[in-house]
Amino acid sequence: MIYAANFKTNHTRQTTKNYIEELKEKIAGKKTEDSVYIFPPSTALDRFEGDFTVGAQNAYPTQNGAYTGEIGVEQLEEFSIKTILIGHSERREIIGESQEIVAEKFAYFKEQGFEIIYCIGEPLEVREQGDEAVIEYLLAQFEGIDTSYDNLIIAYEPIWAIGTGRSATVEEIASTHEALKKTVQKPLLYGGSAKPANIKEITSIRGVDGVLVGSASLDAGSFSEMVLS
Ligand code: PGA
Numbered sequence: 001m002i003y004a005a006n007f008k009t010n011h012t013r014q015t016t017k018n019y020i021e022e023l024k025e026k027i028a029g030k031k032t033e034d035s036v037y038i039f040p041p042s043t044a045l046d047r048f049e050g051d052f053t054v055g056a057q058n059a060y061p062t063q064n065g066a067y068t069g070e071i072g073v074e075q076l077e078e079f080s081i082k083t084i085l086i087g088h089s090e091r092r093e094i095i096g097e098s099q100e101i102v103a104e105k106f107a108y109f110k111e112q113g114f115e116i117i118y119c120i121g122e123p124l125e126v127r128e129q130g131d132e133a134v135i136e137y138l139l140a141q142f143e144g145i146d147t148s149y150d151n152l153i154i155a156y157e158p159i160w161a162i163g164t165g166r167s168a169t170v171e172e173i174a175s176t177h178e179a180l181k182k183t184v185q186k187p188l189l190y191g192g193s194a195k196p197a198n199i200k201e202i203t204s205i206r207g208v209d210g211v212l213v214g215s216a217s218l219d220a221g222s223f224s225e226m227v228l229s
Contacts, residue, residue: 001033001034001035001203001209001210001211002034002035002036002037002153002187002189002209002210002211003034003035003036003037003210003211003213003223003226003227004036004037004038004039004117004155004189004210004211004212004213004217005036005037005038005039005213005217005218005223006039006057006085006088006191006212006213006214006217007038007039007040007041007044007057007217007218008041008057008090008214009041010041010218011040011041011044011218012043012044013043013044013046016040016041016044016046017044017046019220020038020048020050020052020220022220022221022224023036023038023050023052023220023223023224024050024051024052026220026221026224026227026228027051027052027224027227027228029228030051030227030228034227035052035053035210036051036052036053036227037052037053037054037055037083037117038052038053038054038055039054039055039056039057039085040054040057041057042056042057042058042059042071042075045075045076045079045081046079047079047080053083053115054079054081054083055081055083055084055085055115055117056071056076056081056083056084056085057084057085057088058084058085058086058088058091059071059072059073059075059076059084059105059109060072060105061104061105061107061108061109062108073112082113082114082115083114083115083116083117084109084114084115084116084117085116085117085119085155086102086105086106086109086116086117086118086119087102087106087118087119087120087141088119088157089119089121089157089159089162090162093159099140099141099143099144100144102141102144102145103143103144103145104144106118106144106145106146107144107146110146110149110151113151114151115151115152115153116149116151116152116153117153117154117155117189117212118145118152118153118154118155119154119155119157119191119212120138120141120142120154120155120156120157121138121141121156121157121158121159121162121191121192122134122137122138122158122159123159123160124159124160127158127160127172131175131176131179134176135176135179135180138156138176138180139183142183142184147183147184147186152186153186153187153188153189153209153210154180154184154186154187154188154189155188155189155190155191155212156173156176156177156180156188156189156190156191157190157191157192157212158172158176158192159192160192161191161192161193162191162192162193162214163193163214163215164192164193165193166193167192167193167194167195167198167202168190168192170201170202170205173190173202173205173208174205174206174207177190177205177206177207177208178206178207180207181207187209187210188207188208188209189208189209189210189211189212190202190205190208190210190211190212191211191212191213191214193215193216194211194212194213194216194226195213195215195216195222195226196216196222196225196226196229199211199225199226199229200229203229211226213226
C-alpha cells in the first residue's frame with residue numbers, strides 16, 4: 001500500500017521537521033512493501049533521510065527563471081526531490097489550473113524523470129448524475145496525459161469528499177477504481193476524508209493501492225496509525 005500525506009498550506013519548516021522525526025519513530029515497524037510519501041509546503045522542503053519519500057505539492061514547469069512566486073526544478077534538486085503532485089483539485093478549482101496547464105506540467109516533469117502522483121476527481125453535481133457521467137468526467141482529466149508513463153501513480157479524489165469528513169462509500173470507490181483500471185493500469189490511490197477510522201475499510205477495497213491523505217495526515221500520530229493499520 002501507498003500512504004501519502006498532503007500537508008497543503010499547513011505546517012511550518014520547524015513543525016515539518018518535528019513531524020518527520022516523530023513519524024520516523026512511529027513507522028519504524030511498518031511493512032517493508034508499504035511506502036510512505038510526504039508532501040510538505042514548499043517552504044518546508046529539505047533533505048530528509050528515512051524510509052519515506054518527500055515530494056513537492058506543486059512546481060512550475062521550468063528549471064529556473066522569471067516566474068515570481070513559483071519554484072522550479074532547481075529548487076527541488078537542491079534536496080534531491082524527484083516526486084511531485086500534479087492536477088490536485090484545489091489547484092484546478094482554486095488556483096484555476098486548466099487541463100491544458102496541468103498537461104503541460106505533466107509533460108515537463110515527465111521529461112525530467114519525476115515520479116508523478118496525478119490527481120483526478122469529480123465535483124458533486126457530476127457524481128449526482130451517476131457512474132457513467134463520473135467516468136466520462138474523470139477520463140477527460142487524462143486529456144494530454146501520457147498514462148503509460150512508467151513513473152506514474154494516479155490518485156482518485158472526489159472533490160466533494162475532500163476535507164469534508166464525508167468519504168466516498170465503499171461501493172463508490174470500488175466501482176470507480178474498477179472502471180478507471182480498465183483504462184489506466186497504474187497504482188491507484190483513493191483520497192477524500194481518509195482517516196484512521198476508515199482506513200482499513202478503504203485499503204481493503206479491490207483496486208485501491210493506497211491513499212492520499214490531507215486533514216488526517218497533519219498529525220504524525222494519526223497518519224502513522226493509518227500507515228500501520
Ligand atoms: P482530505 O484531503 O484527506 O482532507 O479529504 C485529501 C486530499 O486533498 O489529498
